[in-house]
Amino acid sequence: MKPRRSILSVPGHIAKMHRKASQSPADAVMLDLEDSVPVNEKDSARKTVIRSLESLDWGAKTVTARINSLETAFGYRDLIALAEKGGLVLDAVVIPKVDHCADVHFADRLLRGAEMHRGLTRPIGIEAIIESAAGLEKISEIAGASDRLKTLVFGVADYSASIGARLVSLSGHGEKEETLYPGHRWNFALSRIVMTAKAHGLMAIDAPYGNYADPEGLQRSASIACALGCDGKWAIHPSQIDLLNTVFSPSAEDIDRARRVLEAYDEARAKGRGAASVDGRMIDAATVRLAQQLWDRAKQLGLVKS
Numbered sequence: 001m002k003p004r005r006s007i008l009s010v011p012g013h014i015a016k017m018h019r020k021a022s023q024s025p026a027d028a029v030m031l032d033l034e035d036s037v038p039v040n041e042k043d044s045a046r047k048t049v050i051r052s053l054e055s056l057d058w059g060a061k062t063v064t065a066r067i068n069s070l071e072t073a074f075g076y077r078d079l080i081a082l083a084e085k086g087g088l089v090l091d092a093v094v095i096p097k098v099d100h101c102a103d104v105h106f107a108d109r110l111l112r113g114a115e116m117h118r119g120l121t122r123p124i125g126i127e128a129i130i131e132s133a134a135g136l137e138k139i140s141e142i143a144g145a146s147d148r149l150k151t152l153v154f155g156v157a158d159y160s161a162s163i164g165a166r167l168v169s170l171s172g173h174g175e176k177e178e179t180l181y182p183g184h185r186w187n188f189a190l191s192r193i194v195m196t197a198k199a200h201g202l203m204a205i206d207a208p209y210g211n212y213a214d215p216e217g218l219q220r221s222a223s224i225a226c227a228l229g230c231d232g233k234w235a236i237h238p239s240q241i242d243l244l245n246t247v248f249s250p251s252a253e254d255i256d257r258a259r260r261v262l263e264a265y266d267e268a269r270a271k272g273r274g275a276a277s278v279d280g281r282m283i284d285a286a287t288v289r290l291a292q293q294l295w296d297r298a299k300q301l302g303l304v305k306s
């Protein structure tokens with residue numbers, strides 16, 4: 001799957017932001033029909049998004065659109081419109097507030113029908129936002145509900161509301177939370193999402209960091225998500241994209257260490273040994289798997305040649 005280190009979310013009703021997003025360095029763009037769109041703009045936003053999908057040059061970007069919850073009067077209409085008229089560039093629909101695998105089954109069937117109707121050969125993917133206690137509880141069923149699933153996304157704001165957690169920051173996680181709880185407040189939810197995503201061959205994506213004037217907080221938030229195994233994070237402002245692309249890419253130091261691990265292990269194996277030493281640390285087959293994974297990722301991102 002193509003990398004999704006940074007996913008720029010843009011309000012569906014503001015066309016000029018779509019153009020800017022299409023030219024941005026984000027790996028992916030999410031045209032939003034849900035929470036960034038006021039209720040009186042829901043119908044016009046749908047039309048604006050379809051127009052942008054059809055008319056803009058999205059280059060090599062992954063292009064997605066978030067529908068309204070299937071529990072609302074808007075969600076099913078968004079889904080039908082995107083499925084029938086979503087342009088040939090739409091890679092995935094993003095479904096918010098997925099509480100049950102039935103949400104994914106419903107979208108899967110509807111997309112299949114629309115693809116048959118349109119003669120599309122490339123299936124439209126699904127991204128499921130896990131942002132409620134019910135969704136987190138049913139996450140394994142959700143993750144296995146359709147081959148179309150590409151990512152599981154952690155919606156920290158809605159999740160906090162769903163479990164009645166104390167509101168300490170408007171930025172998601174990373175701001176003012178360090179002293180509140182020993183450890184990371186969202187470790188369980190994020191790790192649960194990461195574990196389930198990886199068990200099903202999906203990517204795990206973290207929700208955005210709301211304070212777009214605070215790169216240090218964003219760095220903290222993204223680094224924690226990356227350390228827990230997330231593949232990327234939403235951005236709500238173009239200024240956040242470069243930082244996210246950097247945090248979710250292997251650093252030069254990581255790449256150098258991985259190269260030395262792979263070389264030392266090859267050398268040890270040639271001498272008939274199962275373990276070797278790098279920087280005074282014992283490395284074995286498990287360390288090599290980690291190093292190989294990092295190397296492959298660096299290769300995919302064009303950071304190393306062979």
Ligand code: GLV
Pocket residue numbers: 096129131154155156157158159207208
């Ligand atoms: C995202 O949708 C969130 O609720 O954080």
Ligand code: MG
Pocket residue numbers: 035096131155157158
């Ligand atoms: Mg949400």
